[in-house]
Amino acid sequence: MIDKNAFLGKRVLVTGATGFIGGRLTERLALEYGAHVKAFVTNFANAARISRFAIEMVQGTVTSRSDVLRAAEGCDIIFHCAYGNRGTDEERRQVNVGGTQNILDAALQVRASRMVHVSTMIVYGTAIDGDLDESMPLCYSGASYADTKIDAEKLIFNYGKTKGLPVTIIQPTAVYGPFAPSWTVNVIEKMKRHRLILVNGGNGLANPVYIDDLIDAMLLASYEEKAVGEAFLISGGERITWHDLYKRYEAMIGEPSTVNMSIDQVKAHYKSSLKAEFFLTEFFSIMRDQPMIRRRLLKTFPLATIKKISEPILKKYRNSSGKKNSSPVLAKLDKTESVEKPIQVLNPLMLEFFSVKTNVKIDKARQLLKYSPRFDFKTGMNITEKWARWANMVNYDL
Numbered sequence: 303m304i305d306k307n308a309f310l311g312k313r314v315l316v317t318g319a320t321g322f323i324g325g326r327l328t329e330r331l332a333l334e335y336g337a338h339v340k341a342f343v344t345n346f347a348n349a350a351r352i353s354r355f356a357i358e359m360v361q362g363t364v365t366s367r368s369d370v371l372r373a374a375e376g377c378d379i380i381f382h383c384a385y386g387n388r389g390t391d392e393e394r395r396q397v398n399v400g401g402t403q404n405i406l407d408a409a410l411q412v413r414a415s416r417m418v419h420v421s422t423m424i425v426y427g428t429a430i431d432g433d434l435d436e437s438m439p440l441c442y443s444g445a446s447y448a449d450t451k452i453d454a455e456k457l458i459f460n461y462g463k464t465k466g467l468p469v470t471i472i473q474p475t476a477v478y479g480p481f482a483p484s485w486t487v488n489v490i491e492k493m494k495r496h497r498l499i500l501v502n503g504g505n506g507l508a509n510p511v512y513i514d515d516l517i518d519a520m521l522l523a524s525y526e527e528k529a530v531g532e533a534f535l536i537s538g539g540e541r542i543t544w545h546d547l548y549k550r551y552e553a554m555i556g557e558p559s560t561v562n563m564s565i566d567q568v569k570a571h572y573k574s575s576l577k578a579e580f581f582l583t584e585f586f587s588i589m590r591d592q593p594m595i596r597r598r599l600l601k602t603f604p605l606a607t608i609k610k611i612s613e614p615i616l617k618k619y620r621n622s623s624g625k626k627n628s629s630p631v632l633a634k635l636d637k638t639e640s641v642e643k644p645i646q647v648l649n650p651l652m653l654e655f656f657s658v659k660t661n662v663k664i665d666k667a668r669q670l671l672k673y674s675p676r677f678d679f680k681t682g683m684n685i686t687e688k689w690a691r692w693a694n695m696v697n698y699d700l
Contacts, residue, residue: 309335318384320348364401374408398450435663471533479513480689493559496646504545512682539675
């Protein structure tokens with residue numbers, strides 16, 4: 303249970319306030335807890351969601367020491383949700399590591415009572431088959447996002463140990479819910495156009511956590527004394543597989559949008575994705591799903607012309623592959639309405655992530671933060687579906 307008086311009248315800085323997690327945190331701090339929120343905003347064009355709340359918006363970037371200090375001035379608590387998700391690896395590092403150092407320096411200067419940093423569970427790697435808790439060593443993978451998050455965590459704990467700054471790190475799993483980019487919006491949008499692969503039938507563990515459960519953990523971490531100097535994995539309270547997660551989204555879409563594949567089948571499908579017929583199938587799926595585009599294409603390029611263009615490509619593919627001189631793609635050209643949704647390509651590098659049974663333990667958060675997930679998977683997905691219908695992402699009349 304969150305102490306409602308812990309934030310009343312306090313000045314709280316939220317970096318990444320226009321993003322998914324920072325936006326929901328800003329909303330709840332302003333509406334539920336009476337905090338004076340300072341939202342650190344890089345681009346006001348992205349601030350529509352939070353602009354309806356009684357908050358103070360400060361423009362700047364975390365890579366600027368002066369901007370960060372100006373934003374942090376007078377703040378009691380700092381939530382660092384901003385991260386680099388565009389540009390080169392070096393530009394992302396400047397945000398994720400350099401920006402974090404600027405936040406830490408500002409927190410020291412304004413004598414913040416707590417700095418809460420949002421990290422990720424993948425700092426431990428993506429190949430853990432079995433229980434995962436905070437005692438596991440951090441694991442560099444070569445992936446820019448994960449590796450810079452590790453470096454940021456090390457920097458944060460160093461500030462805590464050597465400079466006495468009260469810091470806490472939150473490591474969320476797959477966060478879903480309204481506005482969730484990776485595990486709600488992107489999944490739904492992909493399923494509208496493709497069938498997503500369930501590796502080994504989707505029996506790997508997804509470890510989803512509903513957005514408000516994550517926000518609860520962040521709020522608790524900002525004032526619980528036992529949280530200082532600690533990192534906490536935050537997940538939901540149930541063992542949910544990728545099959546469970548994707549099938550629930552498939553039900554929202556209202557049509558077949560998944561396909562079971564073994565690891566060998568995924569690899570073979572990835573290899574075949576480089577061939578001409580795959581790309582033509584993608585093209586025809588667009589013709590099926592986008593009536594306006596189809597009408598314009600067929601008006602500009604008659605069906606006979608499309609066949610004429612496609613046939614040499616397919617002929618070359620058939621000759622190299624030894625296939626007979628016929629094509630299911632060309633056979634369906636006259637019936638683009640019935641073309642089956644193509645299978646989304648899954649990079650083999652992601653096979654471990656989707657196949658391992660990583661069981662994220664939240665015992666530490668339960669004990670030290672008094673964190674307890676309020677939203678079971680059924681409840682969280684029901685809310686998510688209502689939002690998706692409201693946002694016209696899925697058929698409202700389903």
